[in-house]
Amino acid sequence: MDWTGIVPPFGMDPRPYSPETFAGFKCHSDNMSSDTKRMEPRHDNISVDSFLGLSMENMGITSSKMDEFSLGLDFSFLPDDFGTSSALDSWSKQDGEAGLKPEILDGFLDEVEEVEHIYSSHLPETQVKKEVSELDGEPYGLMNFSSESCSPSGSIGLSDWSKETAVSHAESSVKVKDEPEDDRKPLSTLLLGSWVGRGRSRNKNLLNTRCTRLDSFSETKSCLSYDFRPRKEPMDDTLLSDDPITSSESEDDISVTTIKSKIRTDRRKHHRMWTIDEVVKLLDGISHFGLGKWTDIKNLFFHSSSHRTPVDIRDKWRNLLKASCSNKHNGDEEGEEKRRWSAGRTIPKDILHRVRELASLNSKSVCDFRGSSRSPSTSRKKKKKRG
DNA sequence: CTTAGGG
DNA sequence: CCCTAAG
Incomplete structure (x- = not known):
């Protein structure tokens, strides 16, 4: 099957969310053996807004914005054998002159690392299934991606999916590595491979050049922004000759840093202790x-x-x-x-x-950072002496 | 681009 | 460290 077809699953579809079309998958429950369960991608009328339970129109997003919006997609949920390379290819072509490929690749590699981590968490399938059903507050039913039926047991809104308790449960049980709280997502969604976007609210600067109107949205929901902050420093920053005096901190740390910086070059700079x-x-x-x-x-x-x-x-x-x-x-x-x-x-x-x-x-008022008093008049600081 | 300030 | 607003 063509897995690349499922991305990007964006499109405007005002239809309400229905259990059968969750996240663009159509579940066939009729006469299917348990090992040939199928999730057919339906990229014709997928709607993110309905998936998220949000109305794009309410946020002033017109359909013409949706093309730019595709930057926020995340392919990381696709395992290697699901054609991610081709997906990435087509994506890069889409991107065109934006010149984002290295960053995309970096982010992608970064994601792969995380996905691998998830896939390597040898949870027994039954346990996963259990966790999935528990945390989503749904007995198998819709979320059962590995057996008999996808019986719709009622419609599930986003509010049900993003419950704090459920998600924190997911985090603790499956160890989604290094996921900030913005990235909370239902485990079932992740495993189902349907979650779009993994954003950190702080790294919206690239996106908001293209779809600024999504800013508030990504700030709160962070489902659609992505961590595509362009790298500000050369990739081999840590490979460059370090200060001979400064680098007295730890030579063994350098090698580790070098390797790590190759994998995850975006994100934060490696924290270097001040000597x-x-x-x-x-x-x-x-x-x-x-x-x-x-x-x-x-x-x-x-x-x-x-x-x-x-x-x-x-x-x-x-x-x-x-x-x-x-x-x-x-x-x-x-x-x-x-x-x-x-x-x-x-x-x-x-x-x-x-x-x-x-x-x-330098006549800097020493020790005037917000101490006990929070009154704005008291905490007026910084009278510069020289320019 | 630099600084300052807040997160 | 990161991000952003001001010069």
Whole structure:
């Protein structure tokens, strides 16, 4: 059968959701042996809105938008032997001049990793079946994709599908790896291979260039956006020569990072712990250029470390400031500060002293981040001294 | 593009 | 770290 035909399952279909056409599959319940269960893709009149129980028109989405919308599709649910490559091909062609192929591929590979994880969770079929039926609050019936019938036991709306309890159950029982809460989806849906899109609300920036009107939608439902954030850094960022001083942190970590960054290059940057050397360089930079000259500091003091953008440096300074402040308030015994600062990574006192020194030197109001008072007048901060 | 600020 | 609003 042609599995590629099921994607993208978008189209405008005002018809109400019906159990027989769940997610574009038509379930044949008549005279089928249990091993030849069929899910015929019906890509003629699939409606996402009806599937989601939402009305696209209510969100101001016209049918002309639906083409662009196809970017939000996710093929990851298809196992390898289900023709994903061809699906990807056609998809890339669709994309045309958008120049998104590398990102798409990255995201795709990323997804494959997750799918493999799911498929490798050797749950007995019976157990899966049980979990599926339980979490969907439906006795087999509609969701039974591996045996006798698809008897419609009543229509099921989206609200039934996305119940917190059910989904959290799914997460705990099947370990959908690394899924933020936005990605909650019924296990049954996942296994059935019908879920479209896996979005993180924070990574909507690429999508919203094309379908900005979906923004609020993807923000709340996140079923249709996708994690196609273009890569901002070269893929071999971690392969580039690291700062000889900075990289004193861990050489064994580099190799792991290298491998991981090849697989999942999008997503967040690999979290790199700030070393004392880096902090010292940061402080040197601030004392050299002054506060706010993050780009200069980066160019002069962090030139060799390809990571550590000016924003990173600024963020680190912000954290240092906070640390120095809370540390001062604590200022009793040194045994006390250890429990607060996570696991042996306590910032040396002299560094904190330098932080405070620099902060006061640049007439930055030290320690004024939202403390006890939340009143806006009190928390007015940052009177810059230099430009 | 840089900074600042919030998440 | 990420994202976005302002210059």
